Amino acid sequence: MNLGLAGKTVVxxxxxxxxxxxEARLLVEHGCRVFAVDLCAQVPAELRGLSGPGELIYRQLDVTKRAHWEELAAQLSGREVHGLVNNAGITQRDRLAQVSLEQLHRVYEVNVAGPLLGIQALTPLFAPGSSIVNIGSVAGLSSHYPVAYTTSKWALRGLTRVACMELGPAGIRVNSVHPGFIETPMTSAANPSFREATIRETPLGRAGSSQEVANVVLFLLSDLSSFVNGAEIPVDGGQTAHGGAKSISDALK
Known part of the structure; x- marks a missing residue:
């Protein structure tokens, strides 16, 4: 199946x-030129030795720094950009009574301001038909208990919808993906009881993988989703589908 991604540039x-x-590995496998950015000064181990028809170019970048985005845009100047995946994010697990304004601001800097700065910097380079994918969370679809993280992901939904409306006339699509419990380094730091409780609330009865999220991102970047715009797609095994009714149903069995 031709996804229309070969030769395209994606950040x-x-x-x-x-x-x-x-996501970066899968895009390289499908022929994209991927500008993979992160805080690390050196190429992370997970990105080394990639094989595929595409190309991976690594750059150190702090998504909260406008100057870093402007530098990347300058490096990309002269070539069309076809995709942006705003995947960078941090969590903060304090509850309502304990969270500080400093913690709230830091989470918003990365999870909300970072995507905004990326969109602002790269929009002048986007070709018609380009696609932006913002990585949210089931926390942004529910009343998840970590207040700073949850409110940041709700804010990201708002940013996605505004960008969808503003950029649509230029042929640029903006969608969001909302993972449930995915086995990642971030979730591995969570309390084991959190993992167990979340899986109990997931109808598929298991955690997801990064590859399963990447597959949906690939679809949203591809020509197969050419009329999908402003969508919010959970990749959560059904966790948000039942609105909390699963534990009630399970208790009555």
Whole structure:
């Protein structure tokens, strides 16, 4: 199946590990020229030795720094950019009564301001038919308990919808993907009871993989999704489908 991605240039943030590296690898396999960016000064181990018809170019970049985005845009000047995956994100697990404004601001800097700065910097380079994919979370579809992380992902939904409306006339699509519990370095740091409770609330009864998220991102970047714009796609095994009813149903069995 021809996805129409061969030879296209795509920027992936947070590409050093987990979902970001899986997305970068898959795009290279499908012939993309991938600018993979992350905080690491050296090429992360997960991005070394890639094989495929595409090409991977690694750059160190802090998504919260406008100057870093401007530098990347200058490096890309003269070539069309066809995709941006705003994957970089951080979590903060304090609850409502404990979270500080400093913690809230830091999460927003990375999870909301980072995607905004990327969109602002790269939009002048986007070709008609380009695609932006913002990586949200089931936290942005629910009342998840880590308040800074949850509110940042709700804000990212708002940014996605505004960008969809503003950039659509230029032929640029903007969608969001909302992973559930995915086996990544970020989730591995969570309390084991959090993992167990989340899987109990997931109808498929298991955690997801970074590859399963990357597959959906690939679709949204490809020509197969050419009329998909402003969509919010959960990749969560059904976790958000039941609105909390699963634990009630399970208790009555």
């Amino acid at each position: 992936v943030t947070g590409a050093g590990q987990g979902q970001g590296s899986a």
